[in-house]
Amino acid sequence: MIIVNYIASVFLIVLGLYTVCTKKNLIKIVLGLGITDYGINLLIVSIGFNPGGTAPVYYLADLLNGVAPNFFVDPVPQALTLTSIVIGACVDAMALALVIMINRKYKSVDADEIRRLNG
Amino acid sequence: MIQHFPVMAVMLLFLGAFLVAIFGRISPVIRDGIAILIATISLVLIYALIKPVMIDGQIISYWMGNWEPVEGYAIGIGYEVDALGLFFALLVVTTFWLSGIYSLGYLKKDANKMHYYTLYLMLSASVLGLVLTGDLFNMFIMIEIMTFASVALTAFRNKQAIALEAAFKYLVLGSIGSSMTLAGVALMYRVCHTLNMAQISSIIGGEFNLTTIMAFGLIVAGLGVKSYIVPFHTPAADAYTAAPTSISMIFSGMVNKAGVYGIIRMVYVVFRAMDRSSIQILLVVFGAVTMFIGVTMALAQHDFKRLLAFHSISQIGYVITAIGLGTALGLNAGLFHAMNHTLFKGLLFLTAGAVLTATGTTNLDKLGGLSKRMPVTTVCFLVGAFSISGLPPFNGFASKWMVYQAIYTKAVESGNILFAIATITALIVSVMTLASFIKVTQAVFFGQENPENANAKEVPVIMQIPMVIMAVLCVLTGLFYNVVEKFLLAPAAGAALGVSNYIDKMMGAGYAKAAGITDIEAAPAAFSFWNPLVWLLLFVVVFLGVYIVMATSKSTRGRMLEGGEGYDPKYATFFSGEQEEFSQVGGSDLFWGFKTDWKGYYKVLQGLHSGIVTDYASYIVMGAAIIILVMFICLR
Numbered sequence: 091m092i093i094v095n096y097i098a099s100v101f102l103i104v105l106g107l108y109t110v111c112t113k114k115n116l117i118k119i120v121l122g123l124g125i126t127d128y129g130i131n132l133l134i135v136s137i138g139f140n141p142g143g144t145a146p147v148y149y150l151a152d153l154l155n156g157v158a159p160n161f162f163v164d165p166v167p168q169a170l171t172l173t174s175i176v177i178g179a180c181v182d183a184m185a186l187a188l189v190i191m192i193n194r195k196y197k198s199v200d201a202d203e204i205r206r207l208n209g
Numbered sequence: 210m211i212q213h214f215p216v217m218a219v220m221l222l223f224l225g226a227f228l229v230a231i232f233g234r235i236s237p238v239i240r241d242g243i244a245i246l247i248a249t250i251s252l253v254l255i256y257a258l259i260k261p262v263m264i265d266g267q268i269i270s271y272w273m274g275n276w277e278p279v280e281g282y283a284i285g286i287g288y289e290v291d292a293l294g295l296f297f298a299l300l301v302v303t304t305f306w307l308s309g310i311y312s313l314g315y316l317k318k319d320a321n322k323m324h325y326y327t328l329y330l331m332l333s334a335s336v337l338g339l340v341l342t343g344d345l346f347n348m349f350i351m352i353e354i355m356t357f358a359s360v361a362l363t364a365f366r367n368k369q370a371i372a373l374e375a376a377f378k379y380l381v382l383g384s385i386g387s388s389m390t391l392a393g394v395a396l397m398y399r400v401c402h403t404l405n406m407a408q409i410s411s412i413i414g415g416e417f418n419l420t421t422i423m424a425f426g427l428i429v430a431g432l433g434v435k436s437y438i439v440p441f442h443t444p445a446a447d448a449y450t451a452a453p454t455s456i457s458m459i460f461s462g463m464v465n466k467a468g469v470y471g472i473i474r475m476v477y478v479v480f481r482a483m484d485r486s487s488i489q490i491l492l493v494v495f496g497a498v499t500m501f502i503g504v505t506m507a508l509a510q511h512d513f514k515r516l517l518a519f520h521s522i523s524q525i526g527y528v529i530t531a532i533g534l535g536t537a538l539g540l541n542a543g544l545f546h547a548m549n550h551t552l553f554k555g556l557l558f559l560t561a562g563a564v565l566t567a568t569g570t571t572n573l574d575k576l577g578g579l580s581k582r583m584p585v586t587t588v589c590f591l592v593g594a595f596s597i598s599g600l601p602p603f604n605g606f607a608s609k610w611m612v613y614q615a616i617y618t619k620a621v622e623s624g625n626i627l628f629a630i631a632t633i634t635a636l637i638v639s640v641m642t643l644a645s646f647i648k649v650t651q652a653v654f655f656g657q658e659n660p661e662n663a664n665a666k667e668v669p670v671i672m673q674i675p676m677v678i679m680a681v682l683c684v685l686t687g688l689f690y691n692v693v694e695k696f697l698l699a700p701a702a703g704a705a706l707g708v709s710n711y712i713d714k715m716m717g718a719g720y721a722k723a724a725g726i727t728d729i730e731a732a733p734a735a736f737s738f739w740n741p742l743v744w745l746l747l748f749v750v751v752f753l754g755v756y757i758v759m760a761t762s763k764s765t766r767g768r769m770l771e772g773g774e775g776y777d778p779k780y781a782t783f784f785s786g787e788q789e790e791f792s793q794v795g796g797s798d799l800f801w802g803f804k805t806d807w808k809g810y811y812k813v814l815q816g817l818h819s820g821i822v823t824d825y826a827s828y829i830v831m832g833a834a835i836i837i838l839v840m841f842i843c844l845r
Contacts, residue, residue, distance in 0.1 A: 103392070110381065111827040119381055119822065126388050134395045167398065170346055174391060177353050181384050184360065188377045195370040201822050204374050207447040208820025209509070 095136035102129030116192065116199040120185040127178035131171050138167025211261055212269050215290045215298070215341045218254040221247055222334030226327045233323035241313060244326040248309045248333065252302045255295070255337075262295045263700045268714040270343070278716055283405035289343030289715050292700035293478075296544060297340040297470040299697075300551045304462035305333040307555065307675040312455040314671035315562055319453075325365055332358035332459060336467045343715060345394050345404045345479075348471065352390060352435060356383040359464060363452045375444075375451035378822050382444040385829050386434025393427030396420050406479050407715035410708060411724035415481035417844045425480050425844075426837030429472060433832070436468025438529055439499040440828040442522045443818065446506075449518035454562025457514060461521040461558060462551040469525065469547055473532055473540075477705040483535035487843030490627055491836070492533025493616075497631040500526025504641045506818065508648075509804065509811055513561045513571035516649065517554065520597060523638060524550045530631055531612045534619045540702040541694065542611035548697070549604040549686060553596035556679040560590040563672060564653060567665040573649065578658030582665045585673050587654045592680040594650060596687070598643035604687035609639055644803075 102125055109122025143163040193199050225247030233240035261267045269290040276285025290298070309329065316322055335354035342348050360383065364376035398404060400420050401412045413421055430441075437445035445465065449457045472492075482488045503523025510516035528550065531543030563586045564579065565571050580587040596605035613635055620628035667673075686693050704711065709721035804811060817824075 103388075107385070107826075107830050110385065111823055111830055114821075114823060116377070116822075119826075123381060123384050123388075126385070130388055130392050130395065133392060134398075137395055137399045164402075166404075167395070170395070170398075173346075173350065177350075177387075180357065181380065184357065185377065185380050185384075188360075188364065188373055188380065191364075191367060192370075192373045192377055195373060204377075204822070205820030206371050207375055207378075207450060207515075209815045209818055 092136055092139060092141060095132060095139075099129045099133040099136060102126070102132060105129070114201045116189045116201060116204070117186070119201065120182060120189065123185065124178065124182050127174065127181070131174050131178070134167045134171045134174065138164035140164065211258070212271050214254045214258055215269060216271050216273070216288050218251040218298075218302075219288075219334055219338040219341060221254075222251050222330050222337065226330035226334065229323060229330060230327045233326065237322070240323055240326060244330060245309055245313070247330060248302075248306050251333070251337070252306045255298050255302045258290065258295055259299070259696075262290060262292055263696055266292075266700065268704075268710060270714050278405075278408075281408075281716065281720065283403050283408045283716065286347050287343040287405055287407075287715055288341050289407065289711065290341050291711055291714075292704035293473065293702075294340050294470075294704075296548075296697055296701035297466055298337060300466055300548055301333070301337050301340060301463040304459060304551055304555055305329070305336075307559075307678060308455045308459050308462075311458070311559055311562070311672055311675040312453070314669045315453065315455050315566060319366070321365075325362070325453075328358045328361050328365075329456075329459075332362065332464075336463045339467045340470050343406050345397060345406055345409065347404075348406075349387070349391055349394050352431075352467075352471075353387055355435075355464060355467065356380070356387055359383070359448070359456075359460065362456045362459075363448045365453055365456070366451075369451065371447075372451040375447035378825060379444045379448045381822055382441075382825055382829055383434065385826060386431045386441065388431075389427045389434070389833055390431030393424040393431060396424035396427070400424070405715065406474070407712040410479045410481060411712045411716065411721055411726050413480065414724060414726060415484075417480075417482075419845075421480070422840050422844050423837065425475070425482070426840045427833070428475055429840075430833035430836045432468050432471035432475065433495070433836070434468070434829060436465045436472060436525055436529070437522055438495050438525060439502045439522070440832040442499065442503065443825040443828065445522055446515060446518045446818070447820075449521065449558075450512060450515040454514070454558055454565060457518070457561075458555045458558040461518070462555040465521070465525055466547055466551060469528055469532075472529070473543075473705055476532075477540075478708050478711060481708060482844075485843070486623070486625075487839070489533055489535045490625070491839050491843075493530050493628065493631050496526045496528070496530030496533055497634045498526070499523065499529060500638045501634055502814065504638045504645065505807075505810070506814060508641060508645050509815065511573050513564065513573055513576070513649065513653065514558070516573070516645065517557050517561060520557075520642065520645065521550070521554050523642065524554065524597065526638075527609065527612050527635065530635065531615055534615055534628075536615060536619060537702055537706060538611070538618060539615040540705055541698045542608060542615040544698050544701050545611055545690075545693065546608040548693075549596065549608045549683070552679055552683050552686065553593045553603075553605055556589060556593035556676060556683060557597065559672070559676045559679065560586050560593065563668040563676065566668050566672070568662045573652040575659055575661065576653045577656045577662070578654075579662065579665060580654040581658075582662075583654075583667045585667060586676065589676040589680045590654060591650070592683050594646040596683045598646050599639050600643075602684075602687050604683050604690070607687050607690040609635070 106122045106126030106129060109125060110119050113119055113122065140161060140163050143161050146162040146165045189199060192204060196204050225243060228243050229240055232243065262269060271288040273286040316325060331354060335351045335358060339348055339351035339355065342351065360376050360380045363379055364372050366372045397409055401409045403409060434441040449460055452460065476482050476488060500523045503519050503526055507516050507519035507523060510519060528543045528547045531539045531546060561571060567583060568576060596603040599605045599609040613632060616628055616632045616635060620632055709726045712721040712726060
């Protein structure tokens with residue numbers, strides 16, 4: 091059921107944003123960003139999915155002769171998802187690297203203490 | 210030949226980033242040489258497009274790998290350069306070229322310059338790609354590269370704790386914005402089964418269903434995060450402060466312009482929603498709030514760069530307000546102000562960098578009397594300050610004038626009280642900007658000299674050149690506003706309103722007509738510049754604005770008795786003054802009276818800018834929720 095996917099993706103996005111907005115631990119904030127990304131990835135994959143469709147891999151001859159089924163899963167969202175996964179991994183890696191360096195300077199990973207720039 | 214220029218300009222910069230990373234180790238000359246050479250070639254390639262696009266009115270399209278549309282469906286990734294895209298591309302190339310020259314002198318003492326130039330070229334390439342692309346997902350990719358490069362450059366001086374802190378905030382908050390954009394792009398693909406902006410525009414045809422409203426809201430909110438409109442502005446203030454100044458200039462000159470470009474492209478071209486008064490009011494309200502909160506926060510700052518950052522936010526408010534009007538005049542005014550903001554704010558950031566180089570601090574309380582020691586910087590700063598405050602004949606005056614006139618005309622035409630309030634807000638904000646820059650001028654360049662800075666020297670020539678170029682451009686665009694209007698603004702505004710040309714060039718002639726697309730009729734943007742009657746009106750409105758500010762402020766006289774609650778000798782009625790022996794009047798307290806009058810307001814606002822990343826994230830989520838909610842209510 092594709093509707094379950096949509097509900098799950100919205101749930102993940104909201105859960106991720108909730109984590110970012112409420113948790114004070116920087117590592118947890120980064121986790122929240124990751125969860126939001128996964129929710130969006132699920133959303134994109136679900137958008138391209140056709141229940142019962144085949145993989146979009148054919149020989150040209152098959153297509154021209156009409157042998158191949160013309161009902162297949164849209165490949166574009168899958169490509170988008172791959173890109174998005176890579177970007178999400180980069181965000182997580184970079185954010186965690188920054189958390190480590192912040193921890194060295196501030197001796198803390200609590201968001202309430204990392205606020206020298208304010209006002 | 211010419212159709213390869215835009216994509217070459219973008220790809221060369223990306224290539225340059227890798228070349229610097231590979232060959233930059235050999236010697237500093239090769240590293241700097243590659244970076245500046247590539248930036249210069251890119252600059253020339255984009256400037257070469259002025260004649261065909263701006264003057265001859267061509268639109269340049271380029272399909273990656275020659276994947277042209279099949280049976281009216283775009284399958285490939287397309288680059289499309291119309292006058293609107295080129296207008297922003299010109300701002301981008303000018304900014305990063307000048308910033309590159311400046312950083313040659315500015316980064317003298319920094320290590321890891323190879324990393325700096327790699328990221329600098331990445332950032333330039335991504336912003337240039339963003340304004341030139343015709344593909345929604347490509348736009349998202351460019352936004353992500355832009356965010357990464359910006360974050361890494363914010364943390365460039367990673368010996369300083371604040372740089373790391375600002376970078377982390379920027380990454381978290383920027384990623385929320387990018388995620389919202391991506392979700393919006395995905396929903397648009399669900400509706401249209403294409404990612405090409407021209408085709409999406411013709412498929413949805415300015416009509417909305419539930420999915421497109423959601424997508425529209427998400428994309429506009431996501432781009433709002435990139436253009437730092439209130440309440441999405443919090444990472445900007447931190448990042449501009451902590452980043453190296455040459456990068457602060459890039460942030461304020463092109464990164465937030467990229468967000469503004471995205472918003473213009475979305476609301477005018479892709480979704481074509483600007484003929485709806487609800488969207489106009491939404492943007493104008495956001496813009497007016499942005500300019501007011503930005504300038505009032507700027508008045509309370511004690512750091513030169515942080516003050517400039519809040520002014521930057523405030524000026525973006527003008528741009529958003531003007532483009533939110535949905536008229537040709539408003540669009541002209543918004544684009545002109547965006548351009549002028551790039552020039553004068555870039556200039557001001559460069560002078561801040563020069564002050565930092567000479568004295569080692571940007572704290573306004575520790576500076577003073579630098580005008581004798583740094584004459585070139587002082588003159589450049591004054592030009593920038595006059596421009597941003599809107600004094601004639603500098604460029605800020607011309608564009609702000611256009612903005613006032615656009616909002617005023619709109620208010621008269623529509624009779625909506627909100628537009629009238631926005632007009633008055635714009636004028637009050639301009640007055641406050643002037644006040645704020647009087648304070649900076651006094652605190653940094655005039656006033657009493659701080660003995661600690663007695664050996665401050667003028668910065669090297671390589672850093673003076675970009676400042677002087679920008680100062681000259683500030684004066685020229687102010688004096689020859691009609692030339693700018695004719696050759697840059699009018700084509701760009703026409704491109705934003707003339708959607709059918711944009712679609713036809715990309716998807717084949719007649720495509721827009723077949724889809725029933727009609728252009729918003731572009732009334733000639735006639736603006737009278739030196740009309741004395743309007744001057745009088747301006748005077749009356751400014752007077753009213755000042756009067757309202759004065760009248761609403763409560764008198765503090767006699768309330769602060771010695772020993773009473775909140776007593777501070779600084780604000781005592783007869784014996785006021787600083788307790789310390791050495792303290793400048795002015796410094797950052799030139800307007801302390803104003804600040805004490807508005808104590809309650811500042812208490813709330815500074816409490817909101819708490820510096821805690823989770824608070825900022827909740828503002829972003831709330832702002833996005835408001836935008837989406839308003840769109841659902843108004844567009845259903």
